[in-house]
Amino acid sequence: MTKPGEYYPRDMSIHPPALAPDYKTSVTRSPQFARISLEQTISDITGPTFGHGDIAPGDHDLLSNYAKTGDPIGERIIVHGRVLDENARPVPNTLVEVWQANAGGRYRHKKDSYLAPIDPNFGGCGRTLTDEDGYYVFRTVKPGAYPWRNHLNNWRPAHIHFSVFGSAFCQRLITQLYFEGDPLIPLCPIVQSIPDAGAVDRLTAKLDLNATIPLDSIAYRFDIVLRGRRSTLFENRLEGN
Amino acid sequence: MTKLPYLPETASQTAGPYVHIGLAPGAAGFDIYDHELGHDIAGPNAEGEHIRVEGCVLDGTGSPIKDVLIEVWQANSKGVYAHPESNGAVEDGFRGWGRVIPDFDTGIWGFDTVKPGATPGRNGTTQAPHITLWLVARGINLGLTTRLYFDDEAEANAADPVLNLIEWERRRETLIARRDGDVYRFDINIQGEDETVFFDI
Numbered sequence: 422m423t424k425p426g427e428y429y430p431r432d433m434s435i436h437p438p439a440l441a442p443d444y445k446t447s448v449t450r451s452p453q454f455a456r457i458s459l460e461q462t463i464s465d466i467t468g469p470t471f472g473h474g475d476i477a478p479g480d481h482d483l484l485s486n487y488a489k490t491g492d493p494i495g496e497r498i499i500v501h502g503r504v505l506d507e508n509a510r511p512v513p514n515t516l517v518e519v520w521q522a523n524a525g526g527r528y529r530h531k532k533d534s535y536l537a538p539i540d541p542n543f544g545g546c547g548r549t550l551t552d553e554d555g556y557y558v559f560r561t562v563k564p565g566a567y568p569w570r571n572h573l574n575n576w577r578p579a580h581i582h583f584s585v586f587g588s589a590f591c592q593r594l595i596t597q598l599y600f601e602g603d604p605l606i607p608l609c610p611i612v613q614s615i616p617d618a619g620a621v622d623r624l625t626a627k628l629d630l631n632a633t634i635p636l637d638s639i640a641y642r643f644d645i646v647l648r649g650r651r652s653t654l655f656e657n658r659l660e661g662n
Numbered sequence: 663m664t665k666l667p668y669l670p671e672t673a674s675q676t677a678g679p680y681v682h683i684g685l686a687p688g689a690a691g692f693d694i695y696d697h698e699l700g701h702d703i704a705g706p707n708a709e710g711e712h713i714r715v716e717g718c719v720l721d722g723t724g725s726p727i728k729d730v731l732i733e734v735w736q737a738n739s740k741g742v743y744a745h746p747e748s749n750g751a752v753e754d755g756f757r758g759w760g761r762v763i764p765d766f767d768t769g770i771w772g773f774d775t776v777k778p779g780a781t782p783g784r785n786g787t788t789q790a791p792h793i794t795l796w797l798v799a800r801g802i803n804l805g806l807t808t809r810l811y812f813d814d815e816a817e818a819n820a821a822d823p824v825l826n827l828i829e830w831e832r833r834r835e836t837l838i839a840r841r842d843g844d845v846y847r848f849d850i851n852i853q854g855e856d857e858t859v860f861f862d863i
Contacts, residue, residue: 431862436674437803444676446801449722450852456862457828462783464794464809465863467745468735469759477696487694507668516699520684530680531691532729532766544694546684582677582684590735591863595798595805597675611676614803620673646669 426653427461428591429507434617441614445571461591468590471516471550480548483521483561487529487544494540495524495562499632499640500598503555504585507649511555517645518548518584519559526567526577535567560638566605578605578612587647598643599625674805677798681731686763700761703734703775707753710739710779715810715839715846716772718764719797722853726769730799734760734773736792741779749782772845777812783823790818790825792837794863797850806860810848813838824861833859 439451459465479486484493500519504512522528522545525537529545543562551557566576581598599606606612606625615621623646632640682690688698704712719727736758737743742750744758752758764771775793783789790811797806811819819825825834836858839846850858 432671435670439803441803447803450727450799450801452857452860453853454857456860458862459824460784461863462789463743463748463781467743467748469757470745475699480695505669507671509667509669518684520680528680528683529690529692530683533680544692546687546694584685590794593796593805594672594674595677596672615673620670624673646672648671649668
């Protein structure tokens with residue numbers, strides 16, 4: 422009989438290194454010592470669980486969840502996909518949270534002083550739980566590019582921030598979705614902190630014409646992969662014995 | 663060469679400067695959700711010693727990182743996690759998970775919880791009471807995982823298998839929160855002298 426065991430060690434070659442000097446803020450915010458790799462314990466293979474009582478049914482619809490006087494301005498899009506693990510198994514009932522700028526590249530955040538205006542009908546955050554197949558969907562507007570103080574003329578590609586939990590704290594992941602064909606992607610120091618071109622491509626949501634709603638919304642497809650888990654024939658010794 | 667059918671993990675990216683919009687919108691300056699997640703770690707029914715933890719996250723220049731977001735994961739006072747794979751039950755409402763952000767002006771953060779109990783380690787060992795912390799912020803490309811231990815658990819800490827794995831004994835000290843009255847103080851140094859130990863779990 423097999424039992425679920427430990428999670429696969431993270432393949433650090435697909436993640437950005439802590440120090441990516443072209444992304445200037447990382448210079449003083451990156452540890453100089455190597456991370457210490459642990460064999461997992463109960464502390465790592467457990468993590469918070471969420472249910473439908475935690476969120477409201479409309480939280481995934483950014484077109485309506487902050488609308489006050491009408492719809493937000495911008496390109497109406499559907500962002501959808503599946504959360505899978507490295508074994509290609511769906512990750513069901515997991516919390517997916519997103520946040521983004523509005524169509525002009527302005528965030529509804531008191532620290533954002535970019536001159537593009539706030540949209541009175543757009544908050545810019547949403548959350549949902551994946552279904553039994555690991556599937557999620559959001560409705561939103563496509564975010565605009567925006568400038569940031571790194572090199573003087575750096576512009577972030579259009580992106581949506583994603584936060585995913587999985588089933589264990591060691592699967593916790595925050596990343597960013599980019600949009601297929603955006604010419605800013607290869608110019609961005611944050612994107613290019615990722616050493617692996619394939620990994621960048623997998624962060625790029627693909628236009629999904631089959632999922633568009635004609636005369637309503639364009640769709641993008643974005644699948645997320647979390648760390649997978651071993652099955653072991655041996656006694657599970659994580660908790661002793 | 664035959665390709666194995668594994669999928670590669672999605673690459674991490676920094677949470678950026680506006681992480682609060684998604685994960686703590688109240689702090690970003692607007693209310694959108696019926697309730698924000700992560701405010702109550704232990705819940706009103708939690709048994710055990712109720713404690714407060716406070717600290718600051720400092721960058722390589724010793725300046726506070728004011729746009730950090732920290733997530734907390736811990737067992738209850740009996741050493742049980744709110745998760746089906748942990749042995750035992752937790753109190754009704756005990757979540758063991760929370761989200762914390764600092765004051766935007768001072769960089770000081772804090773949270774109220776209960777002191778966790780000892781938890782099982784590997785191969786029959788016992789882990790000293792600890793809280794797992796996960797930090798994300800602008801400039802941090804992959805979330806940083808660390809552990810908070812308690813300075814009044816010296817005996818358990820001395821036997822803790824994870825602390826003992828750190829061969830640089832002085833670095834173990836960076837994971838020990840100091841009790842000061844009713845508060846445990848835990849400062850996190852991202853870089854430089856007294857750099858906090860971070861784990862790959």
